[in-house]
Amino acid sequence: MSATTFSPATGGPTKDAKVAAALGRRRRRVAAAVKAACYAATAAGLLLLLSILVTLFWNGFSAISLNVFTTVTKPPGSGGGLLNPIIGSLIQTAIGTAIGTPIGLLVGTYLAEYAKNSPLANAVRFVSDILLSAPSILIGLFVYQVLVVPFGGFSGWAGAAALAVIVIPIVVRTTEDMLRLLPDTLREAVIALGAPKWKMITLVCWRAAASGIMTGVLLAIARVAGETAPLLFTSLGNLNWSLSLSAPMSSLPITIFSYAGSPYEDWIALAWAGALIITLGVLGLNIIARLALRGRK
Amino acid sequence: MQQAVPVPAQAPRGPTALGGRSSGAAGDAVFALACRCAGIFVLLLLGAIIVELFLGGLQAFRAFGLSFVTSTEWDPVAEVFGAGVSIYGTVVTAVLALIFAVPVAFGVAFYLTELAPAWLRRPVGMAIELLAAIPSIIYGMWGFFLIVPLMSMHIQPFFIDKFGELPLIGELFAGPPFGTGIFTAALILAIMVLPFIAATMRDVFETVPAVYKESAYGLGCTQWEVVRNVVLPYTRVSVVGGIMLGLGRALGETMAVTFVIGNANRISTSLFGPGNTIASVVALEFGEAQLGSLKLSALLGLGFILFVISFIVLAASRFLLRTRLRG
Numbered sequence: 317m318s319a320t321t322f323s324p325a326t327g328g329p330t331k332d333a334k335v336a337a338a339l340g341r342r343r344r345r346v347a348a349a350v351k352a353a354c355y356a357a358t359a360a361g362l363l364l365l366l367s368i369l370v371t372l373f374w375n376g377f378s379a380i381s382l383n384v385f386t387t388v389t390k391p392p393g394s395g396g397g398l399l400n401p402i403i404g405s406l407i408q409t410a411i412g413t414a415i416g417t418p419i420g421l422l423v424g425t426y427l428a429e430y431a432k433n434s435p436l437a438n439a440v441r442f443v444s445d446i447l448l449s450a451p452s453i454l455i456g457l458f459v460y461q462v463l464v465v466p467f468g469g470f471s472g473w474a475g476a477a478a479l480a481v482i483v484i485p486i487v488v489r490t491t492e493d494m495l496r497l498l499p500d501t502l503r504e505a506v507i508a509l510g511a512p513k514w515k516m517i518t519l520v521c522w523r524a525a526a527s528g529i530m531t532g533v534l535l536a537i538a539r540v541a542g543e544t545a546p547l548l549f550t551s552l553g554n555l556n557w558s559l560s561l562s563a564p565m566s567s568l569p570i571t572i573f574s575y576a577g578s579p580y581e582d583w584i585a586l587a588w589a590g591a592l593i594i595t596l597g598v599l600g601l602n603i604i605a606r607l608a609l610r611g612r613k
Numbered sequence: 614m615q616q617a618v619p620v621p622a623q624a625p626r627g628p629t630a631l632g633g634r635s636s637g638a639a640g641d642a643v644f645a646l647a648c649r650c651a652g653i654f655v656l657l658l659l660g661a662i663i664v665e666l667f668l669g670g671l672q673a674f675r676a677f678g679l680s681f682v683t684s685t686e687w688d689p690v691a692e693v694f695g696a697g698v699s700i701y702g703t704v705v706t707a708v709l710a711l712i713f714a715v716p717v718a719f720g721v722a723f724y725l726t727e728l729a730p731a732w733l734r735r736p737v738g739m740a741i742e743l744l745a746a747i748p749s750i751i752y753g754m755w756g757f758f759l760i761v762p763l764m765s766m767h768i769q770p771f772f773i774d775k776f777g778e779l780p781l782i783g784e785l786f787a788g789p790p791f792g793t794g795i796f797t798a799a800l801i802l803a804i805m806v807l808p809f810i811a812a813t814m815r816d817v818f819e820t821v822p823a824v825y826k827e828s829a830y831g832l833g834c835t836q837w838e839v840v841r842n843v844v845l846p847y848t849r850v851s852v853v854g855g856i857m858l859g860l861g862r863a864l865g866e867t868m869a870v871t872f873v874i875g876n877a878n879r880i881s882t883s884l885f886g887p888g889n890t891i892a893s894v895v896a897l898e899f900g901e902a903q904l905g906s907l908k909l910s911a912l913l914g915l916g917f918i919l920f921v922i923s924f925i926v927l928a929a930s931r932f933l934l935r936t937r938l939r940g
Contacts, residue, residue, distance in 0.1 A: 347835035354728060357720025361741050361811070364804055368747060368755050375758070422651035430648055440652040442931065443659045449858065449927050450920070451865020453892050454662065457916045461665040465904065484655065512637025514644035542748025545867040545892070549899055569750045573868065576754050591751050602746040606739055 369595075376592030379585035384593075388557045389571065392580035398590050400557050404472070404566035405594075407559070408551060409541050411476035416483025417533055421522075423484070424491025424529075429517055441492075448485040455481045456546035464550060472565030475551025479540040486539060490532025494525035531605045538601035542594050544569035568594055663920060670914025672907060681914060687878040687894075689901070694911035696918055698878050702795065702888040703919065706870065707863035709799035709884075714807045715856055721807070722814035726844075727836050738815065745808035753872030756801040761873055765792030769885050788883040793875035796884040801869050806859035813855030813934070817848040854933030861927040865919060867892040891919040 383397045390396025423440065431437030459478040464470055498521055506516040522529070547553070553570035554563065568590050575587035673681055673694060684695025725738050769790035776786045821844050829839045845852070875887025876897060895912050902909035 343835055343838065347837040350723075350837040351728060354720040354723045357717040358724040358729075358737065358741075360717060361721050361744065361807060362737065365740055365744050367759070368751065371755055371759050372751070419651050419654065422648045423655050426648035426652040430645060431652065436652065440655055442928075443656050445931055446924060446927050447655070447659060449861050449923075449930075450662075451867065451892060451923055453865065453867040453895060454666065454916050454920050457669070457895065457913060458662040458665050461669050461913070462661070481658065484658075488655070512641050514640045515637065517644070538746060542750065544748070544750045545896060548896055569748065569868075572750055572754065576757065576872075587754065591754055594748060595751050598746055598748060599743055602743060603739075606742070610735070 372588070372592045372595055375585075375588035376590075379589035380592065384586065384589050389555045389566070392578070392583050395582075396586070398568065398571065398586060398593075400554070400566040401568045401571040401590065402593070403559070404551070404554070405541060405568040407561070408472060408475045408479055408547070408565060408567060409537060411473075411561075412479025412540055413483055413533065413537050415476065416480035416536065417487050419480075420484040420487025420532075420536075421491050421529065423488045425495065425517060425522075427488070427492045428495035429513075429521065444485045444488045447481070448489060451545075452482060452543055453545035453548075456549040459546065460549040470550065470552035470564040472551050472561035472563065475547050475565055475567065476561070478546035478550045479543060482540050482543060482546065483536040486536040487529070487532050490535070491525070491529050494528030494532070495521055497528070498524055527608055531609045534601050534605040534608075538598045538605070541601075542569055542598050544573055548573075663917075666913055666917040666920055670910055670917045672910035673914040676907060676910075681911070682918065685878075685880060689898070689908055692907050694908065694914075696891070696911075696915055698880055699889050699891045699894045699915060700918065700922075701880050702874070703864055703890040703892070703922070705888070706795055706799045706802055706874070706890055707860055709795070710802035710806060710863045711856060711860055713800060713803035714810055714859060717803075718807050718810035718814055718859075721811040722818055723840055725811075725815045726818040727840060738812075741808050741811055743808075744804065745812070749805070749866060749868040752801055752805055752869035756797065756869060757872040760797060760801065761792035763792075764797050765790045769796075773885070784882045785884050788881070788885050790885060791875060791887065793873050793887060794883075794885045795874065795881070795888045798870045798874040798888075798890070801873055802863045802866055805866060805869060806863045809862055810855050810859040813858060814848075814852055817851040817855065818844055820851075821847050850933050851936065854930045857926055857930030857933060861923050861930055864923045864926060865892055867896050871896050891915045895919075 383395065385397065385402065386399060387397030388400045389398065423444065427437050427441055456478050459474050463474040463477055502520065502524065503516055506520050547567050547570050551567060552564040553574065554566040558565065572587045572590045575583040578584065677684065677694065680695060682696055685697035686693050686695045687698060721741055725734055729737060769792065772786045773790060777783050825843050825847065826839050829843045870890050871893040874889055874893055876889050876893060877887035878889060881888060895915055899912055902912055
């Protein structure tokens with residue numbers, strides 16, 4: 317259809333004007349229809365986001381009280397809260413980020429400042445991209461195999477390690493991108509002063525790219541804070557108050573998962589409250605990170 | 614990158630130029646080594662994931678051989694495990710999700726690059742990207758408590774009523790309206806991969822040189838004709854890469870699917886029938902698997918199969934997107 321619209325009308329000379337006018341009308345109608353469909357598609361996307369947020373606020377807002385933040389999980393009907401899942405999530409996310417960020421930072425630096433387009437760098441870049449999109453449940457299975465089975469049980473450490481594996485490729489990607497944005501004249505100026513390369517990188521390049529790298533870290537935190545699947549087989553979840561990293565540890569997503577599937581009204585309400593807390597946290601971090609990034613570019 | 618370049622706070626302070634240089638050389642070697650080791654660590658990490666999943670599944674692979682992949686039987690009591698149904702469910706839900714998501718993603722990308730007024734592009738683009746940030750478990754809850762009732766009460770009865778009696782396609786819409794099932798899972802997956810595909814499409818549409826588009830507009834093309842005849846041919850390869858990226862994401866999605874797919878180990882001809890996916894089986898049955906049991910091995914074997922499938926899809930996606938990545 318579109319191929320014909322490109323060629324001039326091919327009718328005889330007497331029909332030319334008529335055919336051209338009809339063709340023009342058809343082309344405008346097609347264009348208008350496609351445009352309308354695109355408006356509808358975008359509106360549908362926005363409505364979906366709105367629908368999720370409204371559902372969360374509708375069900376979660378009434379369930380949120382001070383109690384949620386100050387009481388530990390209790391059996392259904394006895395007025396428990398979400399204190400230990402919240403603390404557990406904070407601890408595991410913090411440790412996972414603390415382990416994953418330095419590794420990701422070094423890898424990103426290696427790719428941008430040292431190896432650039434060597435075969436090894438291309439392999440690392442490829443593998444990091446695969447890790448970025450690999451199913452997170454498989455990372456959970458992997459950590460189960462290497463940290464849970466040999467060390468005799470589910471633990472907060474294993475959960476944090478699984479999250480760290482997810483953090484690494486996110487930080488790698490942003491670090492490399494941000495370092496590559498820096499002009500080479502900056503590097504040449506530092507080298508010309510006689511500074512060694514590692515000082516050039518740590519004192520100048522990292523600083524110049526700091527806000528961009530921080531954005532990557534924020535996005536990584538936002539991503540792992542809501543991760544459920546990798547924690548199922550690593551930190552397992554714990555309905556009792558426990559801060560020990562060597563024991564199974566509670567986390568907000570896992571608690572939401574088990575509470576939402578339960579038949580108890582008050583547990584389901586708590587699951588909504590937890591869902592609202594996580595979503596607001598994650599979306600908040602994302603908005604901050606994206607605004608910061610846009611400001612730089 | 615208009616930001617002022619920060620001045621290094623510490624100028625090199627070595628007592629002599631020579632001393633400074635030698636400490637710098639040692640520091641350089643250490644730092645370069647640390648960066649290189651970190652890079653190799655990432656390589657080893659992926660290798661270790663593949664090897665560990667394979668070793669974990671070895672017991673099941675040995676016990677069932679090739680029939681582990683083809684058999685549709687999954688009977689924990691009789692200790693017979695086959696991945697057929699979950700592989701089928703994984704592929705069908707992911708492909709259906711793409712069928713739903715790709716046209717919508719194209720619409721969003723078209724809107725964001727050609728139709729939207731400049732001031733709306735950033736906020737609308739960001740809102741669509743935020744869909745990607747919402748955790749999987751939230752989609753699961755939203756789907757389970759909002760979409761599933763909607764499906765079982767309105768949408769599925771409508772389809773069953775209208776098409777259930779027809780020959781051939783009636784099969785697709787047969788069965789009771791449970792609300793959960795393959796169709797609902799694919800719908801939720803479509804919403805989850807929409808932002809990834811839309812963002813990639815938008816980014817590659819923006820790489821089309823303005824001169825090309827202006828030439829087409831200059832010939833009198835409508836916006837649709839410009840996109841259809843100039844933008845899409847120019848970006849075709851990358852667009853397919855973006856779709857593959859969405860496919861890779863959809864294949865491994867766990868929590869949302871687990872909530873809504875119905876979790877039954879059977880292949881149903883009806884779109885509304887229940888099913889399962891590799892990820893949902895692993896997530897649900899892992900708790901019941903004893904350490905060292907054949908079942909645990911079968912679950913790890915499932916993980917290995919999922920890894921192989923998503924590795925191929927993601928590698929293909931990256932290959933197709935390479936021109937964009939390089940730029």
